[in-house]
Amino acid sequence: AKCVVDYFRDPHNLRQYPSLTPLCAFTNLGYLLYIYGGDFRSRRMHALHRVHPVIRTGPASLSFADMRAINDIYGHATPCKKGPLYELSMGAHANLVDSVDHAEHAQKRKRLSNAFALKNLERWEFKVVDKCTRLVAQFDRICDDYRPRETLQGEKDAPVVSYRTWTNLFTVEAIADIALSQRLGFLESGTDLIPAEETDGAPIYKAHFIDAVHGSGRVNTPIVWSEEGYKIFKRVLNYLNPQFRRQIRLGHDFDNIIHYLARVRQERYERGEKLDDFFTCLMEDREGKRLNLDPKEVRAEVNIIMNAGSDTTAVAMTNAMYNLLKNPDKLAKLREELEKLNIPSDTIVPPYSIVRHCAYLRAVLDESLRVLPPLPLGLQRVTPPEGSSIAGRWIAGNTVVSVPAYSAHRDPNIFPDPEQFMPERWLTDSAKSFSQKYFIPFSMGSRGCIGRNITYLEQQLLLATLVRRYDFAFADPNFEPFYEERMNLLPGDMQLRIRRRG
Ligand code: HEM
Numbered sequence: 001a002k003c004v005v006d007y008f009r010d011p012h013n014l015r016q017y018p019s020l021t022p023l024c025a026f027t028n029l030g031y032l033l034y035i036y037g038g039d040f041r042s043r044r045m046h047a048l049h050r051v052h053p054v055i056r057t058g059p060a061s062l063s064f065a066d067m068r069a070i071n072d073i074y075g076h077a078t079p080c081k082k083g084p085l086y087e088l089s090m091g092a093h094a095n096l097v098d099s100v101d102h103a104e105h106a107q108k109r110k111r112l113s114n115a116f117a118l119k120n121l122e123r124w125e126f127k128v129v130d131k132c133t134r135l136v137a138q139f140d141r142i143c144d145d146y147r148p149r150e151t152l153q154g155e156k157d158a159p160v161v162s163y164r165t166w167t168n169l170f171t172v173e174a175i176a177d178i179a180l181s182q183r184l185g186f187l188e189s190g191t192d193l194i195p196a197e198e199t200d201g202a203p204i205y206k207a208h209f210i211d212a213v214h215g216s217g218r219v220n221t222p223i224v225w226s227e228e229g230y231k232i233f234k235r236v237l238n239y240l241n242p243q244f245r246r247q248i249r250l251g252h253d254f255d256n257i258i259h260y261l262a263r264v265r266q267e268r269y270e271r272g273e274k275l276d277d278f279f280t281c282l283m284e285d286r287e288g289k290r291l292n293l294d295p296k297e298v299r300a301e302v303n304i305i306m307n308a309g310s311d312t313t314a315v316a317m318t319n320a321m322y323n324l325l326k327n328p329d330k331l332a333k334l335r336e337e338l339e340k341l342n343i344p345s346d347t348i349v350p351p352y353s354i355v356r357h358c359a360y361l362r363a364v365l366d367e368s369l370r371v372l373p374p375l376p377l378g379l380q381r382v383t384p385p386e387g388s389s390i391a392g393r394w395i396a397g398n399t400v401v402s403v404p405a406y407s408a409h410r411d412p413n414i415f416p417d418p419e420q421f422m423p424e425r426w427l428t429d430s431a432k433s434f435s436q437k438y439f440i441p442f443s444m445g446s447r448g449c450i451g452r453n454i455t456y457l458e459q460q461l462l463l464a465t466l467v468r469r470y471d472f473a474f475a476d477p478n479f480e481p482f483y484e485e486r487m488n489l490l491p492g493d494m495q496l497r498i499r500r501r502g
Pocket of ligand 1: 109304312
């Protein structure tokens with residue numbers, strides 16, 4: 001009854017906006033039901049946004065597909081804060097992503113920003129080169145061991161690899177080395193089995209890293225949109241739904257993997273090993289003075305870096321290869337750019353000092369992030385109590401507001417022919433200005449992604465390496481990707497035939 005009364009009282013003055021579903025105007029359950037199945041909801045929602053630039057997604061929530069809203073909601077000067085979702089999904093301690101308080105976040109960000117600066121990343125290039133080299137060793141072995149069979153067309157066939165899985169193993173290994181100086185051996189074993197341990201000293205066991213990351217996302221994403229219902233839904237679904245229960249267990253495995261990794265790294269630190277990684281930035285300031293952070297906070301930061309730092313980049317890598325294979329003329333252009341570099345053929349991984357200047361390579365990656373942003377949904381922010389102006393409208397205080405990257409990247413006034421994969425659009429004079437204002441795969445402002453330099457380092461090195469060395473083709477020529485949208489838009493498996501180039 002309160003929902004109905006509030007609908008007619010309309011304290012946020014939102015009745016003027018069309019509702020995503022009729023239920024959304026009355027209760028957050030409406031949005032929860034809309035996203036529950038985990039299909040590609042940002043695409044569904046975009047179909048509506050093409051007609052309505054502002055949509056009501058809850059009793060006090062709006063989604064904007066108006067480009068002016070990006071700066072108002074996420075820009076450096078925004079008065080908006082992170083929304084209730086972040087506190088709800090927080091673990092035992094706030095981390096850099098879910099910390100809501102401005103002062104707390106600024107302090108956390110300052111601590112890590114040195115580690116994420118571009119000049120430091122170049123120091124860690126060797127860690128990424130090592131992972132590229134080890135992935136190439138596996139792909140070479142797979143190609144060399146394969147006994148080709150004749151196809152119906154009379155050609156020799158080639159082995160099949162799961163590009164999605166191998167690139168995900170690559171990104172987990174890369175971030176484990178960058179963050180914790182830890183070698184996991186995933187690229188040798190071809191699996192993501194890793195030790196995990198409870199905080200109560202129970203024996204160590206093994207868990208699957210990637211399933212565990214996805215488990216924690218699958219638990220929270222469907223239910224975190226209802227502040228009132230979150231805890232109840234979690235309990236009820238855990239009781240009634242075996243699949244949900246399994247995801248909760250996997251999420252728990254992820255916490256235990258992080259506990260294991262952080263403990264091992266802490267012990268190395270206490271033994272006086274001098275290692276060059278993020279963990280050191282959590283232990284000491286730039287002058288080497290100990291910070292003495294609460295161990296729960298250290299674990300929370302390790303958790304988010306291992307999660308955000310591996311999954312998003314793996315998604316982006318799969319999407320970039322998919323887009324190139326669907327657009328062979330763009331792949332040919334990329335190869336042409338890389339071949340012009342005249343890098344000796346026995347150099348497996350081209351140096352970052354060279355590939356970072358490859359404009360077409362960067363354009364391919366950006367265009368892929370535009371078409372398929374790994375976080376396509378509207379990132380939740382909330383207006384200050386006094387209200388705020390967004391895209392030229394006055395929005396009442398404590399309203400949840402967001403701009404879905406999926407829709408922003410499809411504004412035809414900024415990105416003509418938005419469904420077309422056209423890296424060339426990033427090579428025009430105007431590209432710099434629209435990329436700064438309207439290209440938001442990493443969000444923007446003070447809460448924008450701190451790891452973007454790392455993802456470009458990884459993606460540029462790996463894609464340049466693989467495109468130079470191998471030919472890829474869809475194992476199923478009619479392949480169409482399957483997507484599961486949680487916080488991240490997760491592509492399903494992508495099987496590719498792989499051949500060594502001459
Ligand atoms: C293609 C790859 C990536 C994409 C698309 C991406 C996207 C994003 C987005 C959209 C946000 C804002 C989240 C929000 O407001 O809730 C974010 C924040 C963040 N990302 Fe990334 N990210 C990527 C790679 C990385 C990597 C490699 C790391 C770590 C090494 C990382 C670490 C973080 C952290 C710690 C934050 C929180 C920043 C803050 O609030 O101060 N990300 N990322």
